[in-house]
Amino acid sequence: MANLLSVAKLAGVSRATAARAFSSPESLRPETHRRVMEAARVLGFRPNKVAQQLRTRATRMLGVMVPSLDNPVFAEQLQAMEEAARAAGYSLIVTTSGYDPGREEAIVEEMLRQRVDGLALTVAEADHSAVLVKLRRESTPCLLVHNPPVAPCFPSVGVDNRAAMADATRYLIAQGHRRIGMIGGPLLQSDRARLRHEGYREAMEAAGLTPLALIEMPRHTQVALSRLAPALGGTEGLTAVLCTNDLLAISLIGELRRSGRSVPGDLSVMGFDGIELGRHLYPSLSTVVQPRAEFGRVAVDTLLALIRGATPQPLPLPHVLREGESAGALPASRQAPEPYDP
Amino acid sequence: MANLLSVAKLAGVSRATAARAFSSPESLRPETHRRVMEAARVLGFRPNKVAQQLRTRATRMLGVMVPSLDNPVFAEQLQAMEEAARAAGYSLIVTTSGYDPGREEAIVEEMLRQRVDGLALTVAEADHSAVLVKLRRESTPCLLVHNPPVAPCFPSVGVDNRAAMADATRYLIAQGHRRIGMIGGPLLQSDRARLRHEGYREAMEAAGLTPLALIEMPRHTQVALSRLAPALGGTEGLTAVLCTNDLLAISLIGELRRSGRSVPGDLSVMGFDGIELGRHLYPSLSTVVQPRAEFGRVAVDTLLALIRGATPQPLPLPHVLREGESAGALPASRQAPEPYDP
DNA sequence: GAACACAATGAGATCGATCTCATTACGCTA
DNA sequence: TAGCGTAATGAGATCGATCTCATTGTGTTC
Structure with missing residues (x-):
């Protein structure tokens, strides 16, 4: 598959210039930019995110772990998270734990190896969770969803x-x-x-x-x-x-x-x-409505804030009694x- | 964060040897292996999958696109896919299209840039789908889920x-x-x-x-x-x-x-x-049961077969009438x- | 003890981008 | 047209692993 080097060659420029055609086109002469884009088109060039991720040390991927997707409350929340994440240029890696601490552990380790930029977790038991203890030592931003904010280290999104x-x-x-x-x-x-x-x-x-x-x-x-x-x-x-x-x-x-x-x-x-x-x-x-769509949006927004280095303290989301x-x-x-x- | 080089240094070996300690421990002297693992433990080394993915040109990630997660039929299928994928050492990137061709297009492009090893898609209209036309020119293995196998190029998993x-x-x-x-x-x-x-x-x-x-x-x-x-x-x-x-x-x-x-x-x-x-x-x-869990498993198995280079022709899955x-x-x-x- | 086979290890290139810093090209003024 | 400042471009290192190939080390045999 075509890479930047081949595009650069075809366009008669260096790799650096070819790269700039995508990341900061305004820094190129219009003619140069055009030549690079044309070469990219001809070769069917498609930027390799893996290489970008390695070099920039940012994956723009969020790891999501929910207990199960068989319960619509999680599925609906995930739907909202996906939309919010994509709107912000992030992708989601989605996993289910089945409330199994062993699986929680393995999943989180896997996601850390994948170098996700942030984690949104729903665990069985936030205050006795082995996986949260481990995450406390890590630098990857982490957010709890649904779990009450008992663990002092992690912000939490959910109703009271x-x-x-x-x-x-x-x-x-x-x-x-x-x-x-x-x-x-x-x-x-x-x-x-x-x-x-x-x-x-x-x-x-x-x-x-x-x-x-x-x-x-x-x-x-x-x-x-x-x-x-x-x-x-x-x-x-x-x-x-x-x-x-x-x-x-x-x-x-x-x-x-x-x-x-x-x-x-x-x-x-x-x-x-x-x-x-x-x-x-x-x-x-008759039920107590958790605003699931808002959960998703707020969860992603909060996680992105954490990633940016902020220390958001999200408030409990309002619940509504539906008669x-x-x-x-x-x-x-x-x-x-x-x-x-x- | 610790990388292989730092582990190698601490263990007094080369990067190559340190890498072998993880990928093929049997090729190392037990003592060497032990030293490397000890160094890794001390430094809190965690293999970087992004680097592995770049070097091996395989991400072990599957891209999944469903119309919506608000319908449990997709959520339940996704649950099964996630379990099957994880059992095989793969992760899922999950997206929703809302049956919107524009979003389908953007999502697939994004996943191709991410160099997913395979795609499992449910599109609105398989035989007039712009995104499938595009994928036909690509080499990334692709599987349809739910869509009938009208497109001659793509295997399909679903009921009749x-x-x-x-x-x-x-x-x-x-x-x-x-x-x-x-x-x-x-x-x-x-x-x-x-x-x-x-x-x-x-x-x-x-x-x-x-x-x-x-x-x-x-x-x-x-x-x-x-x-x-x-x-x-x-x-x-x-x-x-x-x-x-x-x-x-x-x-x-x-x-x-x-x-x-x-x-x-x-x-x-x-x-x-x-x-x-x-x-x-x-x-x-009273309903016609689509075996959603089996969908998920079969979809992942078929996609993995495609990735391995096989050309599976999955049969329609059996439906059951539930009175x-x-x-x-x-x-x-x-x-x-x-x-x-x- | 020399020769040889094979196991263990190391050096260096590579995957495909980005980024810094140096260099070249260009436009403007005098 | 020379000189200068800035815009445009290039060279090379880097991210963190894997992989090939060369080299060193070890053990066996005669």
């Missing part, structure tokens, strides 16, 4: 998970619910799940209600109704459930209806994430025996 | 869209439906949409039924019920609808139910893709006036 779930909880309380439960995926100890549960607990306690332990589901994307069934039966059963993500909520609604229960008649269900699809379901999903049809007012027939009276 | 939609149509016919319509996204002319419509038409005609034109929706992910309403009313209205993708189907089901209609009572709905979520909805989605609850037998009350009688 605790406040967001507290909002959702208060919303259900305002709808008249008193017996409210919460379900989550298999990583109960994940930093976000923990914060969300704390938000739930605080809102419950602030209202004089009893928070329950997080009910663990075997998968992030699918409920096992059997794990929840005990909490649902009888007059003392739950009347509303908060889910740590939308996929769980959607799956829960499906299972409930398949088992003959109605939503929100028998149980109000709230999601978390605000994936696009939730709007179009019936009943439409759908899956959570509603508590039917009179299911009012708690003891009325709420502060 | 025509046969798949014909199967779905026959399924509905077998359920007693006679007035069956089909809806699609804004790209009626997309190669896949066209093939799927052809499959539908053939199956209809083979059964002596009248196929209808594809009803165009303004977006890929969301129906506008108003566009469909005219076809639904009265005793002559449709009793079943095929959708070109699952998101449309899910959105359609939601809209129908919200407007007071039941699914499949008033209208049977079939999707296409088989995204995971469809299983968990209520009613669960859900959104499509059912035609109620007796809605039997067509003229019974089907070949």
Whole structure:
């Protein structure tokens, strides 16, 4: 394949001049510039970014690691990141960790060897992450996405998970619910799940209600109704459930209806994430919307700022409670025996 | 940052020997190998892939372009591709085109400059794609995903869209439906949409039924019920609808139910893709499953074969019809006036 | 101990750009 | 036309590895 040297020869100039034709055309005589460009065209010259990267010690590539692309919340965020990155002249190397610390480690090492200019990571557990400890010693700019900014060294882009779930909880309380439960995926100890549960607990306690332990589901994307069934039966059963993500909520609604229960008649269900699809379901999903597209943009902007040497301290992004049809007012027939009276 | 030269110096060997310690340790005396590795450890040496890539003229990176990550069918496929690629020691550069030919062009040019070892593309229209015409002159191995293998030059990974939609149509016919319509996204002319419509038409005609034109929706992910309403009313209205993708189907089901209609009572709905979520909805989605995870694996395997210089001719991947609850037998009350009688 | 085969190591070119610094060319004024 | 300042261009080093080929070192055999 044609390289700059061959272009330079054909145009009758030196490599340096040929290079300038691309990087700073204004420093060349118009005629020289034209000759070089013509030679490049004739030879089908295509600049080699690898060589540029080696020489300039900048790859203009960002490494992105998300737990999974099966959850639209990550896919939608990635979509926004890709667009923002490309607009800024950067490419993304995309990887999935499956929440596996071993894979996280290997992926990050690989990306460092690739000399990415920056890393945007979503890890399982930011404050006990081996990979973050390692990165602390490295000079590659690094940004957390979704993870709370517990690690003092790394800026973080995400919503205030605790406040967001507290909002959702208060919303259900305002709808008249008193017996409210919460379900989550298999990583109960994940930093976000923990914060969300704390938000739930605080809102419950602030209202004089009893928070329950997080009910663990075997998968992030699918409920096992059997794990929840005990909490649902009888007059003392739950009347509303908060889910740590939308996929769980959607799956829960499906299972409930398949088992003959109605939503929100028998149980109000709230999601978390605000994936696009939730709007179009019936009943439409009541959920806490994380602004995923903005996540992506802000993540890239912040990472680029870090790369430029700035020390941005991004604020938590605002979450929005989207009222759908899956959570509603508590039917009179299911009012708690003891009325709420502060 | 430490480079091989500094490692070599510290270990008291030449660069060549230091390099061999990593690439072919067996060719070194154990003692020499140990000294080099120790020096590397002390200096925190991390091999520079950019330099390796320049020198070996192989990046071990694959360029992936999909229309969008907002549709789980692409996200799930990408997830599988990433795992397969990483298992083979390759990284993915991921981009989204939004079906925009201009962006397709820019993205591919960018990836060629990056000297990716191979490209896996999903384009809007394989047989009139400017970007594919350009790629035909290039030596970079290229694979189409989802696009039918119309372009003689490029292998393609995907299901047989025509046969798949014909199967779905026959399924509905077998359920007693006679007035069956089909809806699609804004790209009626997309190669896949066209093939799927052809499959539908053939199956209809083979059964002596009248196929209808594809009803165009303004977006890929969301129906506008108003566009469909005219076809639904009265005793002559449709009793079943095929959708070109699952998101449309899910959105359609939601809209129908919200407007007071039941699914499949008033209208049977079939999707296409088989995204995971469809299983968990209520009613669960009847759909044609494209094996997305297998797509990803096969795509990577085929592309790696191309890179090795083989000329694989991948077969269409098998599709599976998944019977859900959104499509059912035609109620007796809605039997067509003229019974089907070949 | 000399000769030889083979293993281990080193020297230097190379991949394809960029960048600095030196040199040449050009335009302007006197 | 000479002199000068600036614009335009070129020569060569450099980024960090790999690879070929030459050389040195080691061990075996007679």
